Amino acid sequence: MNQESFFKRLVHSVLLTVCTLVVVLALIGGGVWLAVNKDDRIESGSWLVLDLYGDVHEYDPPGGPLGAVMNGDALTLQDLLDNLGKVAIDDRIAGVILHISSSNNTGFAKLQELRRAVDKVQAAGKPVHAWADALDMRSLWLAAGCDRVQMPTGGYLTFKGASTQRMYLRGMLDKLGVVPHLHKIKDYKAAAEMIMDTHASDAARENMQWLMDDVWATIMADLARERGLDEARLLKHMEYAIFTPTEAVAAGLIDECIYLQDLEERLKKDKDERLRTVSHEQYAKTSWKDVGLKTGKTVAVVHAQGNIGGRENRVDPLMGIMMGHETIVRELQRCRHDDDVKAVVFRIDSGGGESLASDLMAHEVDLLSAVKPVVISMVDVAGSGGYYIAYKGTKLMANPLTITGSIGSINGLFNLKGFYDKIGVSKDGIAKGPMAEYGTDMRDPTPAEWERHTEAHWLSFNEWLADVARERGLAFAAAESLAHGRTWTGTQAVANGLIDAVGNLDDAIALAAKLADLDPGKAPKVVHLPAEQSLFASLLGSEAGAADPVATAVRSALYRSLREQVRETGAFLQDGAANVVTP
Numbered sequence: 001m002n003q004e005s006f007f008k009r010l011v012h013s014v015l016l017t018v019c020t021l022v023v024v025l026a027l028i029g030g031g032v033w034l035a036v037n038k039d040d041r042i043e044s045g046s047w048l049v050l051d052l053y054g055d056v057h058e059y060d061p062p063g064g065p066l067g068a069v070m071n072g073d074a075l076t077l078q079d080l081l082d083n084l085g086k087v088a089i090d091d092r093i094a095g096v097i098l099h100i101s102s103s104n105n106t107g108f109a110k111l112q113e114l115r116r117a118v119d120k121v122q123a124a125g126k127p128v129h130a131w132a133d134a135l136d137m138r139s140l141w142l143a144a145g146c147d148r149v150q151m152p153t154g155g156y157l158t159f160k161g162a163s164t165q166r167m168y169l170r171g172m173l174d175k176l177g178v179v180p181h182l183h184k185i186k187d188y189k190a191a192a193e194m195i196m197d198t199h200a201s202d203a204a205r206e207n208m209q210w211l212m213d214d215v216w217a218t219i220m221a222d223l224a225r226e227r228g229l230d231e232a233r234l235l236k237h238m239e240y241a242i243f244t245p246t247e248a249v250a251a252g253l254i255d256e257c258i259y260l261q262d263l264e265e266r267l268k269k270d271k272d273e274r275l276r277t278v279s280h281e282q283y284a285k286t287s288w289k290d291v292g293l294k295t296g297k298t299v300a301v302v303h304a305q306g307n308i309g310g311r312e313n314r315v316d317p318l319m320g321i322m323m324g325h326e327t328i329v330r331e332l333q334r335c336r337h338d339d340d341v342k343a344v345v346f347r348i349d350s351g352g353g354e355s356l357a358s359d360l361m362a363h364e365v366d367l368l369s370a371v372k373p374v375v376i377s378m379v380d381v382a383g384s385g386g387y388y389i390a391y392k393g394t395k396l397m398a399n400p401l402t403i404t405g406s407i408g409s410i411n412g413l414f415n416l417k418g419f420y421d422k423i424g425v426s427k428d429g430i431a432k433g434p435m436a437e438y439g440t441d442m443r444d445p446t447p448a449e450w451e452r453h454t455e456a457h458w459l460s461f462n463e464w465l466a467d468v469a470r471e472r473g474l475a476f477a478a479a480e481s482l483a484h485g486r487t488w489t490g491t492q493a494v495a496n497g498l499i500d501a502v503g504n505l506d507d508a509i510a511l512a513a514k515l516a517d518l519d520p521g522k523a524p525k526v527v528h529l530p531a532e533q534s535l536f537a538s539l540l541g542s543e544a545g546a547a548d549p550v551a552t553a554v555r556s557a558l559y560r561s562l563r564e565q566v567r568e569t570g571a572f573l574q575d576g577a578a579n580v581v582t583p
Contacts, residue, residue: 042093047095057077097277116504118142131150150257151258178414179414332367343515344374345509346389355409381402
């Protein structure tokens with residue numbers, strides 16, 4: 001290779017690197033420009049279109065807008081509640097078309113909040129049309145709260161009753177040679193049974209039954225009232241189970257078979273070529289101020305969702321959304337030290353997790369409630385660790401069908417020796433001290449080790465239960481009768497004293513404002529935390545620091561791209577230099 005050829009390749013490589021950088025920056029800049037300059041004008045007489053499908057998290061998952069890009073335009077419960085709340089006072093919006101599919105993971109308490117939000121829109125004199133491609137008992141319950149329930153002729157409707165099942169892994173563990181030793185406190189802590197047993201205990205079945213009975217009574221009463229069908233007729237329909245939409249109309253379960261295009265044609269104004277619609281994404285950019293809401297002083301809503309464990313909020317590939325104690329403590333501390341924040345709503349949607357992380361968050365709730373009102377707002381579930389981080393609040397509130405309580409504990413050890421033998425793994429070493437090998441996974445615990453293990457577990461649990469009893473004004477024996485893993489609906493939890501009232505997010509905000517003596521003539525300014533990050537903040541880092549998983553992932557991707565270009569340039573240089581000095 002001659003020098004001219006080498007320099008041509010060098011120039012080509014440099015230009016390729018520069019072009020790559022330009023393209024990356026252009027994509028980022030273009031996305032930002034489109035977001036900023038998109039025409040978000042809303043015409044008078046528009047209909048808001050919401051789509052309830054797939055995962056419906058309580059709040060934005062960790063990861064900011066990049067997470068939203070990866071997840072599409074999926075709605076969160078907070079998006080839905082905000083958009084429906086704004087519709088009720090926005091003169092430009094004529095009504096709502098709520099697309100519903102049974103393919104969503106929304107729990108009963110979330111659905112209950114959505115029904116309340118639909119009520120608010122209807123109270124403002126605006127219709128809400130439920131248009132569904134597929135319905136089951138849960139989603140029909142939401143749809144029944146709307147003005148009309150409509151489906152296309154080719155849709156699906158199953159109405160067969162309610163059931164619940166849990167998966168039990170003991171048989172699989174036996175085949176793998178894994179011996180679990182879990183200590184649970186106590187009989188109703190059914191999660192341990194999934195590891196230790198092959199079926200549900202009598203206590204677990206009893207608990208599932210009283211939860212289902214409360215949910216069943218609520219849904220059946222609402223369907224009877226809203227669909228004009230008594231319980232006997234509803235039970236008869238459940239025997240039929242599977243309905244075509246045409247059959248569902250005849251049975252009174254839905255109102256009409258109609259395709260979405262035809263519904264839109266019916267709803268549009270005669271002078272318009274097509275129905276004026278607003279997507280949930282577009283309407284989410286409309287602020288409360290834009291729709292005419294004048295606000296007073298600030299109430300902060302701190303969102304805590306997911307399994308409890310680790311330091312920072314994140315999305316785990318196996319466990320899903322994780323609640324990190326440092327993230328939540330940081331937001332609660334921000335509220336405690338910010339004089340503009342007059343009260344806090346701590347919004348919890350968690351089935352629990354790590355006890356240490358729960359304790360650290362609970363302590364900050366205690367510190368915050370000593371200086372400002374803290375109203376707990378429970379969503380689908382606030383159980384175990386989810387209740388641990390709640391009970392020190394000023395007032396505890398849940399939706400009627402929230403699952404809460406589960407005051408209990410599980411910990412244990414696993415003997416993996418049989419599994420190691422199957423895969424040809426062995427361990428060897430030395431130990432010194434009477435309990436040095438306590439917790440080893442190469443054998444079952446000795447009787448002395450297990451005795452100490454369970455003793456320590458009970459001591460830790462009883463300290464927690466005594467604190468719950470103090471905070472809730474209960475005798476220890478009374479608290480114990482509600483604990484040991486028992487779970488309750490929100491309605492049941494009010495009756496037994498574990499929470500103070502039932503209500504949705506609006507109720508919690510109103511109570512927080514009242515406890516803070518805010519002006520009742522003005523709606524409080526509501527700030528949601530953790531705050532959504534901008535695109536560049538997600539790219540370059542956040543308050544979570546350099547370890548933020550989204551920022552790290554994006555920076556790593558950019559770094560890998562640039563590193564590859566540098567590597568190729570280096571290869572060209574080495575190849576060219578070798579050929580120059582050695583003709």
